[in-house]
Amino acid sequence: MAQQRQRGQRGFIRAEPVRDDGKELPGQSWRGYFNLKVADPATGKNKYKQQSVLLGPVESPKSESKLKAYDALRVEIQRVTGGGLNARPDPGISLRKFTEARWFPMREATLRPSSKISAVYTLNHIYAKFGSVQSRHRIEVPTDKRSRQRRSHT
Numbered sequence: 001m002a003q004q005r006q007r008g009q010r011g012f013i014r015a016e017p018v019r020d021d022g023k024e025l026p027g028q029s030w031r032g033y034f035n036l037k038v039a040d041p042a043t044g045k046n047k048y049k050q051q052s053v054l055l056g057p058v059e060s061p062k063s064e065s066k067l068k069a070y071d072a073l074r075v076e077i078q079r080v081t082g083g084g085l086n087a088r089p090d091p092g093i094s095l096r097k098f099t100e101a102r103w104f105p106m107r108e109a110t111l112r113p114s115s116k117i118s119a120v121y122t123l124n125h126i127y128a129k130f131g132s133v134q135s136r137h138r139i140e141v142p143t144d145k146r147s148r149q150r151r152s153h154t
Contacts, residue, residue, distance in 0.1 A: 009034055011077055013069045015058050030055040030065070032073035036080060051080065096127050 011034035018025040032055050035048045055072045059065040104123070111119060 009077065010070070011035075011073050013055065013066065013073055015062075018057075028058040030058060030069035030072075032069065032076065034073065034077050034080075095130055099123060 011032055013030050013032045015028045016031050018027050018029050031052055033050055033052050036051045037046050038049050039045070040047050053073070053076050055069045055076075057065075104119070107119075108116065
């Protein structure tokens with residue numbers, strides 16, 4: 001059985017010197033970094049802002065300490081971003097419904113008239129064979145025009 005693609009962000013960690021009031025203390029601590037989507041009040045558009053969080057001291061053996069730090073970062077990302085990952089399979093959507101509601105409208109604007117006719121013809125043959133097949137992917141509607149444009153060119 002094929003393993004599903006991991007969704008969401010993992011972030012990254014880095015061992016940094018411990019500082020107190022600008023003075024370096026002996027030892028190092030793990031600091032985790034991840035991106036958080038925030039709305040810019042001036043423009044109303046979404047931006048990504050890098051967040052950091054102190055995860056704990058670097059211990060021996062370093063490899064086990066690093067795994068613990070990644071686990072702590074995963075928990076922190078879930079806490080800050082609102083829990084679970086938002087892209088989960090939706091068993092209630094059929095192939096036809098997905099292509100008509102999501103896939104085709106996003107690609108329709110970039111298709112030439114002859115390509116559009118060909119795509120509709122091919123999709124009708126696919127629907128005849130697989131129209132009732134349930135999709136394993138959830139439909140996520142992009143929130144801004146920019147992400148719709150990026151996804152239509154993939």
